[in-house]
Amino acid sequence: MIFGRVKPLDAILATAEKRGLHRSLGAFQLTMLGIGAVIGTGIFVLTSEAAQKAGPGMLLSFVVAGFVCAVAALCYSELASMVPVSGSAYTYSYAVVGEILAWMVGWALILEYAVGASAVAVGWSNHAVGLLRGLGVAFPASISNADALMAHMQIAFGATPNVDLQTAMAVGGWVNVPAVIVVGFVTWLLIIGTTESARVNSVLVLIKIAALTAFVALTIPVAKATNFDPFLPTGGVGVFGAAASIFFAYVGFDAVSTAAEETKNPQRNVPIGLIGSLVICTIFYLLVASGAIGAIGAQPVTTAGQVLAPGSAEMAGRCASIVATGVTEPLVCSKEALVHVLDTIGWPAIGRLVGLAAVLALPSVVLMMMFGQTRIFFTMARDGLLPEKLASVHPKFRTPHVVTVVTGIAAAIAAAVLPVGKLADYSNAGTLFAFFMVAVSVMVLRKTDPGRKRPFRTPAVYIVAPLAIIGCVGLYLSLPLTAKLVLPIWGLIGLVIYFGYSRSRSYVGRGIFDTVDDPAMQPERAKPLD
Template identity: 35%
Template sequence: MTRRKSIAATIADADAASTRLTRALGPLQMTLMGIGVTVGAGIFVLTGTAAARYAGPSIVLSYLLGAVATFLVALCYTEFASTVPVAGSAYTYAYVSLGELVAWIIGWDLILDMTMGAGAVATGWSQYVTDFLGSFGVHLPSAIAGPTATLNVPAVLVVLVLTAVLAAGIRTTARANLVMTFVKLAAVALFLVIGVQHLHSANWSPFVPAGKAAAAGGSLWQEPLLSKLGLGLNASFGAAGVLTGGAIVFGAYSGFDIMASSAEEARDPRRTMPRALSATVAVCALLYMAVAVVVTGMEHYTRLDNAAPITGALEAVGAHWASRVIGLGAICGLTTVVMIMMLGQSRVFLAMSRDRLIPEWFSHVHPVTRSPRRVVWPLGIAVALMTALLPINDLAELGNIGMLISFVIVCLGVMRLRRTQPDQPRAFTTPWVPFVPVLAIVLCVILALSLPLVTWVRFLAWMAAGLVLYYFYGRRHSRVASAENAETAENAETTASAPLSEPRP
């Protein structure tokens, strides 16, 4: 029998005094949080690498594909976020709709997604800091900073500082996000204004570069899984390159997922969440596509393969002063992305701890700051380690596959809950069910299968480790299992103490 947790019990557990978070975020703050985590890596980091390696100028189509898939998935998230407004995002939604095992799988998956995603952005942040300091004649040693660093010290330091900010509480986090998000948006606007003055149409030709066959040897691991299924697709350029580029940059739209994981900290979440989610997706999609068009028009896509493509394009056209200003905005922007991704990561971990799928000790919330410090610090240190050890591309791809799988689960959960609990009050309902969830699932699966084979191997290894942990710990200690065992023991005791019936004559 599949263990499920009721919506009422989920909300009641979140309201316990020792684990309750503070509802301190209004619609504007929540929207800015979404924009703060969404507008960042996709513009300042991944645009260049995805264009150079996978899609060329057609990266704008990759962003458009990602935007369509994101909008459909966001509709499903919005229904859940307004119905079950507690921490945990896809993990919580899976628990109430599809059961404990699926919830564990998606929770374990989200830890991978947000850890790797935060690490990828922190690596890009380090490159922007290195370039920014270099523009003033301060050059950090390549062994401790930059894409070839043995130990990426700036990236590790920013992760640890942001961990301390998160430990200080949601109000401190929201204030820091507000300031840095406005700086980031101003930097994006300045880039667009300057960039349109340096466009060269030749850089957009061909708009969709011809596909390249994979080389022999180890590079076969870099082919998308679709090619391994006999569809003859290559990861580099052409139509398949647009798909692979879409899968790579899809993580740029993950802000609404992080917002959903923070629904417990929103005031009047049944009204705040639908508004904030829809505004975030619309604003960010427009900004991403605009920047993709401009940056590939300024600089040929073959020269964008670096962790700081925006400032690199400005330097190439001689806009050195703008490069410095926008570099500072990018640093602020990427800082908010790392911070909010780590916030979402900690909320998922907190929800799993409340359900005792991981030790309940982690669910304790500090009585003054109302921050889950026992979760925040271990996860922050884990992100710092991943950032120090793995390159940006591996981090981004692992984060994206985890997110795409979680999106599929949420869409399945909406359809399941509609069948099993049709009378459950919903402040927002996803339109055209099951058409919208099914279409979202198809798009997410295509994008996931467009990721390199090596990414799938690493992902499956991570999930296998998670299933082992669930088997030996989670399934035996979960709150739902404890309630079932207590009920079974009570029934057995009642049966044993009941008077025996008189023997028949």
């Protein structure tokens, strides 16, 4: 039965009650928390990708993605306030719709966190290499991207060789070493238990906001209306395609909803924090995108009238050919879009500072994404759905070192060989599925357990939750074909593992419902394996 093996909500809540977290956060603190969690990934990394898909119409894409995030966040908040424990959407699903769907959500979250960390690592690499170039240090292209490797793979799988592919093979690289290095560094930090203090995090937030404010202040005054024409070069399909990618730029807002247990008057302050942070971030994104478009234009690059796929080897080759002619590099070709815009309009020094801000801020995003992934794995292992070894804790550092190493290796491999746009789209596929299940769960729980205490209630839930579901499905269908295929293929692999290994070893399936709040403790074995 698909809704069988539901983990009792009371058993899960026992952990939250043992915590007894103090309610001290107000609406302002929650809004700042959300801004700090959201700004810093997509806007630095995905601006050029979005421009290639939608041109100036990416302004509408930011609005679409922000709206879907807002309605999903309201659903997320109700469950987070009811079940304020580790495990995120996986734990919520386990308590509402049962083990198998919870497993699928946890499995999909790997795409959100681990693959998302890889995407940010590649974005960091692009900015780090650009910063070194600005300082006169030439980092070899052969080990700072995988464009040549992608071109060879496309030809090996049947693509017809053309000028763009040949150019990519000639000037592209084979592996992204800087991205691997930053993933390795973050993995090491997570193992030894080094965490960011609130003060350091606040400084990084201020650096990000200052850099983006400077960008807006310098680009908006020189914006030209002609650069916005045509506004929709790829039509509505391009707008929604870019929105599906830009969705990545908003991931992180769930940090607000997971703080519901520590919030004063969560019924009022959680929605203010959520919607407030998303509105402010959306306005920031629109201003930055408007400045970039208005300053140098953002029309997609085409070949024979066809818009090339961002991140493809053909795109890399075409961009290399354009730059080789001596013209200014188009915005859609830049791997550090904001820095490139400032360089082009005569502010190279400020551009370097913006690049430095990205280099300083993005590793913290990689860290938080990998932290989230290891804790999802850890929770699933403690539920018996993954090998117990993954839940083992380092005797000295008291961190889940095995699962951290496994996550780090997987993230490093993905970052080494895939472009940032493809990684972001793969990550979004998993995130959209998780948010879809959260929206379903909040409606199911309203029917199955209407008397349960809800510190925060999703307003107009039977309007908001369906809007979240429709939005998630719509954005998923707007993803590129490969990204759409990743989710079902990944899900099929997950089902094979679930029925071949996890189902027979599940603690809930074996009648074990003990919940502990010490991450170093394991559930007691109340019943042997069948």
